[in-house]
Amino acid sequence: MASSFQMCEPCFRGGEQTQGVSWCSDCEEILCAFCEKAHRVAKLSKSHAVVHLEAIKSVKVERIADMNICEKHLGKNLEAFCTSHDSLCCSSCVFEQHKACEKVLALDEASVGIKSSAVVHDVQRSILVVIDAYDKILQNQKKNKETLAEKETSVKMAIANLKSKVNKHLDSLANSVSIIRDESLLKIEKNCQTILEKRDNLMTHKKNFDFLREHGSESKLFLLTETLKKELTVNDGSIQELLSNIKTQSITFSSLQSDLSAVASVCLEEEPLNIKHEIGILNRAQMVKSTTSLKKDAFIDLGFDEPTPLTGIEVTEDNRILLCYWLNQSVLILDKNGKFILKEDVDGDPYGISLIPHKFQAVISMPEAKKVYILNSSNLKYIRHFKTLNECYGIVVLDNNIYAGSSGVISVIKINGQYLRSISLLPNCSSIRYIYPMKDGNLFCTSLHNIFITSVDGTILSTNGYCDEPRGIAIDKNGHVYVADKTSHKVYRFNADGTKIDNVLHRTGQFESPHSLRFNRDHTKLYVGFVKSNFLGVFSCS
Incomplete structure (x- = not known):
């Protein structure tokens, strides 16, 4: 042009x-x-x-003009559409990846009637939904900037009223308020910049989309529609990540005048954004979701004299592996390659394990002793413990609270051991053996003979009995859920809604009675613990 x-x-x-x-x-x-x-x-x-x-x-015609260029084979024009993979193709794409596909249509054939199709309506609506979500998050962050300033003033006034008693301490707190405010404002500014970039990019797409819908050719609209389906999928994921990671921040002040050594404190309080985002095209677009393939990598001999149930596996930020050996009263650390680092005996039989985010600490359930044990995740040294009302097996840390599963109940407990509430589950529900938090905030759970998904208020969203004795849970990078079934000697794969997809591992050789599961941080390896062997199974993911 x-x-x-x-x-x-x-x-x-x-x-x-x-x-x-x-x-x-x-x-x-x-x-x-x-x-x-x-x-x-x-x-x-x-x-x-x-x-x-x-x-x-108002339209960037250069971006519309470049839509027909294949991203994989630069210089080649997109000429076809594979309905099996929901993918635009150039001639090289068809030859390299889609020769065996049953239905590969020419672009002109595939785009017939696109302007009046449901998918165009879905894309148009999803653009508005995603932009609206960005606007709401942006509005929240701008308002948060104002409230932080207001909170700063009120907290500083409270500090000033106590200065006569603990002047040095309160001066320190006043300084910390500004530090917290500056760090929070910096985070908010960074969030706003990220949101604006994503929103502006989508607004450009919207203008092009609206223009082509009114004035463009069907083939151009089809090209942009297919591009936007993938863009909106990425944006939906970005919003879910933003809603999960961004917290509404506030500065608070509390005092305890009876003890001058701890007369006051300043801390940053965070709560999830009260913004609901409706995922649009993800639920409607006919796309082939990628799945993880597993290949046996190694079985690591952990050196116990007798078979010991490996019931808990956790992976740290640096990919070190923490292992809980039930009935052996010990916790192990391996490096990312499976090499032994450290073994520490603990006062009880450890079952489940979960890391406390942003701290070098882990919580361990000890059902027989009715207690939760907290240790240093770097050197396994004891920090503290607290008693529980029931025998708790499944355990996970979520939003700085501990969720511990027992018979028909999940107890919600503060990190310091303060009991908050109980989540009552299914009638006659047996003990909750494993709990895993999902991206949508719900909990995927296994009991002695059932699998179910519950919200944090106790609403059962799904339940099934696909497994004989379901145990450990892990989630891959595609959002698929893996459950170990120790009786059938299999690992099953499920969709996030609890519907079964397939079984990915089964009894063979050393693979027998799987009990615990965990992916490493980059989801390139799956670790499997067993009931009746002294091996840690390692499977490569692709």
């Missing part, structure tokens, strides 16, 4: 300079009045979409 949007491009190629008045989205050229008239009656171009130049002022 010529650099000037005012000059008729066919005339320019013919050596003349005439004023352009319209634009053909099929040819991607500016036309003068004479060329436009000829364009509208010529047999090859009479069906082209031609609009006045005023209509394209």
Whole structure:
């Protein structure tokens, strides 16, 4: 396309300079009045979409023009659409990846009727939904900036009222308020910048989409629609991540005048954003979701004299492996390659284990002793413990609270051991053996003979009995849930809604009675613990 949007491009190629008045989205050229008239009656171009130049002022025509270029094979035009993989293809794509696909359509054939199709409606609605979600998060962050300033003033006034008694201490607290405020404002500014970039990019897509829907050709709209389906999938994931990671921040002040050594404190309080985001095209687009393939890598001999149930596996930020050996009263650390680092005996039989986020600490359930044990996740040294009301097996830390599963109940406990509440589950529900937090905030659980999903308020969202004795849970990078079944000697894979997909591992050789599961941090390895062997199974993921 010529650099000037005012000059008729066919005339320019013919050596003349005439004023352009319209634009053909099929040819991607500016036309003068004479060329436009000829364009509208010529047999090859009479069906082209031609609009006045005023209509394209708000549209980045360069981005529309580049849509037909294959991202994998630069310089090749997209010419086909594979309905099996929901994928746009150039000729090289078809030859390399889609030769065996049953239905690969030419682009013109695939795009017939796209303007009136449900998928265009879904994409249009999803654009608005995603932009609205970005706007709400942005509005929340801007408001949070204001409330932080207000909270700073009120907290500093409270500190000033106590200065006469503990002047030095309160001066320190006043300084910490500003530090917390600055760190929080920096985080909010970073969040706002990220959100604005994503929102602005989507607004550009929206303008192009609206333009093509009204004035563009069906093939161009089809190209943009397919591009936007994937863009919106990425944006939906970005919003879920933002809603999960961004917290509404506040500064609070509390005092205890009876003890001058701890008369006051300043801390940052965070709570999840009260914003609901409806995932749009993810629930409607016909896409083939990728799945993880597992291949045996190694069985690591852990050196116990007798078979010891490996019931808990956790992986640290640096990919070290923490192992709980039930009935052996010991916890182990291996490096990321499975090499032994440390073994520590503990006062009880450890069952489940979960890391406390942003601290070098882990919580361990000890059902027989009715207690939760907290240790240093770097050197396994004891920190503290507290008693529980029931025998707790499954354990996980979520939003700085401990969720501990027992018979028909999940207890919610503060890290310091303060009991908060109980989540009552299914009638006659046996002990909750494992709990795993999902991205949507719900809990995926296994009991002695059932699998179920519950919200944190106790609403059962799904339940099934696909497994004989389901135990350990892990979730891969695609959101699929893996459950070990120790009786059938299998590991099953489920969708996030609890529906079964397939079984990915089964009894063979040393693989017998799987009990605990965990992926490493980058989801390149799956670790499997067993009931009746002294091995840690390692499976490579691809």
